[in-house]
Amino acid sequence: MTEDGKGWGLHTLEDIPKGAFVCEYVGEVLTTAESFHRVEQRQRRGELLSYPLLLDADWGSGVALKDEKALCLDATEYGNIARFINHRCFDSNLIVIPVEIETPDHHYYHVAFFTSRKVKAMEELTWDYGIEFDDIDHPIKAFSCHCGSKYCRSIKRKRRKNLCFRHPFSIAWVCRTEFSDPSRWSRAEGSCNGASM
Ligand SMILES: C[S@@+](CC[C@H](N)C(=O)[O-])C[C@H]1O[C@@H](n2cnc3c(N)ncnc32)[C@H](O)[C@@H]1O
Secondary structure, eight states, rough: OSSSSOOOOEEEOOBBBBTTTEEEEEOOEEEEHOOOOOOOOHHHHHHOOOOEEEEEEESSSSSOTTTTTEEEEETTTTGGGGGEEEEEEEEEEEEEEOOOOOOOOOSEEEEEEEEESSOOOOEEEEEEOOOOOOOOOSSSSSOOOOOTTTTTTHHHHHGGGGGGGEEOOOOEEEEEOOOOOHOOOOOOOOOOOOOOO
16 A cells, blocks of 8 residues: 555565566456446446556557547456556656557557666556646546656646636636647556546
8 A cells, every 4th residue: 555645556576677577457458438438337336446548559640549449458347466556757667568469450459567767676666647637628537646756747737826827718727738748648548546547
């Protein structure tokens, strides 16, 4: 159990060298639409945690699949230790590599975690879910980030509060964001809590 409000987390018992395979993200293969539906149903039943991870190896290609076609891995009912890996903004110690085995389809592949640097024994393993914490249009609300990174996108948003202004033609608040490159993090998903990722 983490001490900084992230719920359960995954720690390594041994040192792991940079570039090492750690584990795969295992779950049921659903369409994104099915996944959103399940998350809503769980929220209605008062179950807070869901573990969907969006599959899309075409990140950055500009071709976005519709929710009925896009696939995700839902580790809520069936999964492995990977579902306990918490999010860290930008400087996480794991990266996700799509591994195509049965088919070269960029939307149906295995999700493998590798270390992005040397990790010391007992360190928490984290990866960047790619959450856009300012995305108020996302069907699933993002959790409040406690990653502790100095690059935390959530903290940046709070610090920038005084840069927000009300758009003259909108009821929404518009904020200037430093980390506004959508190709870096707006498409990646993976989160929980009836919350996000
Ligand atoms: C894949 S699960 C990780 C395991 C989860 N902590 C648990 O207890 O089962 C993702 C969920 O963990 C929590 N979480 C992960 N990273 C977090 C962070 N940086 N800050 C706050 N909560 C986080 C959120 O509730 C998120 O929806």
